[in-house]
Amino acid sequence: MKAANAYSADCPTRQILDRVGDKWAVLILLLVRDKPMRFNALRRAIEGISQKMLSQVLKSLERDGLIRRRAIATVPVTVEYSIMPLGATLAGAVDPLRDWAERNLKEVLAAQRRYDAQRKALAA
Amino acid sequence: MKAANAYSADCPTRQILDRVGDKWAVLILLLVRDKPMRFNALRRAIEGISQKMLSQVLKSLERDGLIRRRAIATVPVTVEYSIMPLGATLAGAVDPLRDWAERNLKEVLAAQRRYDAQRKALAA
DNA sequence: TTATCTAGTCACTATTGGATACCAAAGCCG
C-alpha cells in the first residue's frame, strides 16, 4: 500500500508542497515566468523580502532546476534570473491554486468570521 | 497597478498558499476528502504528527470552512471530521500540484545533483 | 566620496513544531 505511505515524510508531494508553501518561492517563480528579472528588480517588486531571503530562495530555485541564473560582467555586475522549462510547468500547476484563492477567499473569510462569532458566543 | 500589489502581504493568493504550504493541512484535507475520519484515526494515518499539531491544524481548517467537526456523545467522546464543499474544491485545486510533484520529482532531484556537483567542482 | 549591484555574514527576534504532562468522563479490574 504505497498510497498510505504517501502520508509519511519521504513523500514527493510533501517535498514539493514544502517548496510551494515557501513564503517567497512561488512569488519569485511567477514573477520570473513573465520575464527575466534582475536581483534588485525582484527585490523591489516583492517589497518586504530581505536581501538574505531573496538570494537564499533564488539559490534554492536554481538548485532545483526551476530558474536559471546568468551573471553578466557589466560595470556593477548584473545578474539575470529567468524561468526554466521545469519551472514553467510548476508555475502552471500553481495557477489553479491561485485561481481558487482569488475565487474563494471571500468565502473563507466569511467562514472565519462565522467561526469566531460562534466561539465568542460560547465563551460568553 | 494592482498586479504589482499582488506581491505584497495582503494578497489572497499568499494567504491561501500559506495554508497549502502548511506541513500537515493538505495531508489532512486529502485524507478527509476520501472519507470522514476520527481524531485518532488521522493521527495514526499521518504518522509523525503530534497531537498538538493535529488539533491545531484541524481547528484552523474548520475555521476556514474547509472541513466540518462533529462531536458525538459516546462513552469516550467521539469526534468525526469530514470535508466541506469548499474544502473539496481546494483539494481539487491541489491535485495538479500533486501530479506535478509525482511526475517531476526525479527531474528536480537530478537538477539538485547537477548543481551540487558543479559547486563541488568549483570549490576544488 | 558616494552610489549602484549582488551578494555574504552577524546578531537578534519571531514563529514553528515536538515532547510532556494534564484534564474530563466512563468503564472495568481487583
Next chain:
DNA sequence: CGGCTTTGGTATCCAATAGTGACTAGATAA
C-alpha cells in the same frame, strides 16, 4: 475504593528554524 484505560483534546516548556536589519565587500562611474 483506587488505579488504569480510551478518546480528544489543552497548556506549557523548549529547541530548531525562519526571517529581519545592519554591516561588509569589490568594482567602477559620476
